[in-house]
Amino acid sequence: MANPKIEPESLLPLTPAVFHVLLALAGGERHGYAIMQEVAEHTDGRIKMGPGTLYGTVKRLLAARLIEESAERPDSALDDERRRYYRLSAVGEQVVKAEARRYADMVAIARGKKLIGKAAMLALPESC
Amino acid sequence: MKNNSASQSFSVSQRIYACLLRAYPRRHRAEYGAAMAQLFRDQCRDAWNESRGWGLAKLWLRVLPDLVNTSIMERLAALNERKSMSDKLAGLSSFQTPPAKVFFKVFVTVFLIVLIVNVAITFLLPESYASTCRIKVENDAVGGFNGNTITDAMKLSDPYFIQTTFEIMQSQLVLSNVIASLDLNTRWGKKYNNGGPLQTEETMKLLRQRLQLAPVRNTKLVSITVYSDDKNEAAQIANAIAESYRDYRVHLRAELAFTDLKVLQEQYRSEEKQIGQIQGALDSLRQQFKITDDGSHNQSPQDKPYWDEKNRLTSMQEAHQLLAAKIEAEKINMQVPQSVLVQVADRAEPGHAPVKPNKPLNIVLGAFEGILAASVLGAIAALIVFQIRKRNQRQNATA
Numbered sequence: 001m002a003n004p005k006i007e008p009e010s011l012l013p014l015t016p017a018v019f020h021v022l023l024a025l026a027g028g029e030r031h032g033y034a035i036m037q038e039v040a041e042h043t044d045g046r047i048k049m050g051p052g053t054l055y056g057t058v059k060r061l062l063a064a065r066l067i068e069e070s071a072e073r074p075d076s077a078l079d080d081e082r083r084r085y086y087r088l089s090a091v092g093e094q095v096v097k098a099e100a101r102r103y104a105d106m107v108a109i110a111r112g113k114k115l116i117g118k119a120a121m122l123a124l125p126e127s128c
Numbered sequence: 129m130k131n132n133s134a135s136q137s138f139s140v141s142q143r144i145y146a147c148l149l150r151a152y153p154r155r156h157r158a159e160y161g162a163a164m165a166q167l168f169r170d171q172c173r174d175a176w177n178e179s180r181g182w183g184l185a186k187l188w189l190r191v192l193p194d195l196v197n198t199s200i201m202e203r204l205a206a207l208n209e210r211k212s213m214s215d216k217l218a219g220l221s222s223f224q225t226p227p228a229k230v231f232f233k234v235f236v237t238v239f240l241i242v243l244i245v246n247v248a249i250t251f252l253l254p255e256s257y258a259s260t261c262r263i264k265v266e267n268d269a270v271g272g273f274n275g276n277t278i279t280d281a282m283k284l285s286d287p288y289f290i291q292t293t294f295e296i297m298q299s300q301l302v303l304s305n306v307i308a309s310l311d312l313n314t315r316w317g318k319k320y321n322n323g324g325p326l327q328t329e330e331t332m333k334l335l336r337q338r339l340q341l342a343p344v345r346n347t348k349l350v351s352i353t354v355y356s357d358d359k360n361e362a363a364q365i366a367n368a369i370a371e372s373y374r375d376y377r378v379h380l381r382a383e384l385a386f387t388d389l390k391v392l393q394e395q396y397r398s399e400e401k402q403i404g405q406i407q408g409a410l411d412s413l414r415q416q417f418k419i420t421d422d423g424s425h426n427q428s429p430q431d432k433p434y435w436d437e438k439n440r441l442t443s444m445q446e447a448h449q450l451l452a453a454k455i456e457a458e459k460i461n462m463q464v465p466q467s468v469l470v471q472v473a474d475r476a477e478p479g480h481a482p483v484k485p486n487k488p489l490n491i492v493l494g495a496f497e498g499i500l501a502a503s504v505l506g507a508i509a510a511l512i513v514f515q516i517r518k519r520n521q522r523q524n525a526t527a
Contacts, residue, residue, distance in 0.1 A: 032163055033170040050194025051164035051171075052152075056201060059160065084163055 008091070008098040011064070017057045020047065022066065022088065022096040029070050031083040032058070058086060066092035137184055137252060138172050144248050145191070148241065151199035153206040181254035188249055227510035227517070235506035239498040246494025255482035257359035261352045261366040262344065262474040263373070265293055293350065294341045297373050300332065305372040307331050310364060338362075339369070349473055359478040366476035374470035381469060385462045392455045399448045406441045413437060 014022070024030055024038040035058075036049050049057075061067040070085040088096065110116050145168045149161050168191065175183030267289050286292075296302060307313060307328055316334060317325040326334075340353040352369050356362035413419075413434040 032167045036167065036171075048171075048190060050191045050198070051167040052191075052194045052198030054167065055160040055164050056198045059156070082162070083166070 008094040011095050014099050019099055021057050025088045029085045029087045031085050141172050152202050156202045184252050227514040230513045231506040231510035234509040235502040238505045239502035242498035242501050243494050250485050250487050250490040253485045254357055256355050256484035257362045257479040258353050258355050258483040259363035259366045259476040261370045261476035262349050263370045264348050264471040264473050266469050290343050302372045303332050306368045363476040363478045370472050377469045389458045396451050403444055410437050
């Protein structure tokens with residue numbers, strides 16, 4: 001069955017949980033715990049996703065084909081081989097980029113209105 | 129010992145979480161249950177490493193709302209996954225359980241979940257012991273009256289005395305001695321700073337959080353209560369604070385008395401000099417007016433300056449004698465021990481049982497919360513089932 005063509009913009013805006021998970025996976029394959037840790041790191045520990053939120057989000061992202069489960073398993077000596085790894089799909093990558101651009105546009109507007117300074121702009125990820 | 133306690137806490141937490149996963153739809157559980165349990169295990173490990181029992185309790189407080197929210201969302205999503213409205217109705221129409229039974233089932237389930245979670249949190253919370261030392265405090269007027277009725281009365285009725293006492297007890301003046309004498313920087317560094325010593329400011333902040341001061345109503349007694357996970361440490365700290373405060377007051381009193389004495393002695397020397405000068409002037413006047421000391425000389429208006437000066441000298445000598453007596457009294461006062469200013473009425477003893485968490489109270493409250501939540505959710509579930517059955521009956525009648 002051919003995948004229907006998905007317009008990234010049609011999925012925007014993303015919920016914060018979805019955006020954080022996609023941002024974490026933008027750095028490469030991750031398992032659930034690594035995603036949770038990266039989200040906590042990105043937000044200075046302000047957001048610590050519970051198992052329910054994380055796997056609920058993963059389930060919806062898999063259903064929307066924004067992420068996919070990696071078939072490869074790490075060496076059992078390096079990691080628990082029962083862990084499930086996820087990665088961004090091509091569509092997921094387009095969507096996270098589109099969302100990051102949307103945030104960048106909003107930051108530019110806020111900057112134009114002198115609501116924030118240059119530091120906020122510099123702090124944005126490179127994908128923006 | 130610590131490892132056993134950690135593995136026991138992990139094991140209990142994981143078993144409870146595994147039971148609570150039943151709140152999710154079966155399909156979601158089959159797909160993600162193991163991964164969620166594994167993630168929770170990792171989070172338990174992090175929380176324990178971060179702040180032991182408190183970390184686990186905080187994790188549960190974060191995970192439980194997450195579990196309730198997401199399980200409801202997944203249940204709703206599972207309901208929406210049914211193919212069509214007719215399928216949903218067909219599914220619902222097969223639901224023959226009477227509302228009363230639904231109420232009972234929901235009530236029991238919710239009540240047990242709330243109670244189990246409450247009991248688990250109660251037993252996971254770290255235990256805290258309290259030790260109280262009671263001291264009798266007097267203000268500085270005791271043993272330190274200076275003869276001035278107004279200032280002495282002000283000292284005795286100082287409305288801010290207790291408040292000032294509390295502030296001093298929590299200040300660097302007192303607590304830094306306690307920290308040094310009990311070596312709390314090192315001891316607490318091992319507990320709370322991964323073995324490295326704490327800075328005195330950090331230790332003082334922790335100490336203030338564990339310290340509670342309260343006046344004993346209608347008395348001059350103050351109770352110093354210290355909380356700690358170690359019952360002996362709680363008692364040691366409470367007693368050390370009382371002793372440090374007593375030392376501070378005794379030292380302060382001695383310093384004040386020494387300053388007072390120096391001022392009085394200075395005044396004494398100055399008066400002595402003045403008396404000598406007046407005595408000299410009086411001798412000159414006596415020679416000038418040819419006045420003898422035998423008392424045969426009658427006072428005349430011409431001699432008035434002499435007699436005025438003599439009266440002045442007499443009154444000054446009297447005042448000077450009083451000052452000498454005061455200096456002697458002050459010297460005696462300094463030699464008397466000033467421990468009467470702060471007396472330890474009851475020394476702190478290690479507590480027999482932890483004061484926090486109050487397990488019986490927490491469990492009773494958990495039961496009440498469970499009954500309340502179970503009644504509300506049970507009633508809602510029964511009402512929904514009742515409405516569905518009523519609608520099905522109408523549809524069947526129409527068909």
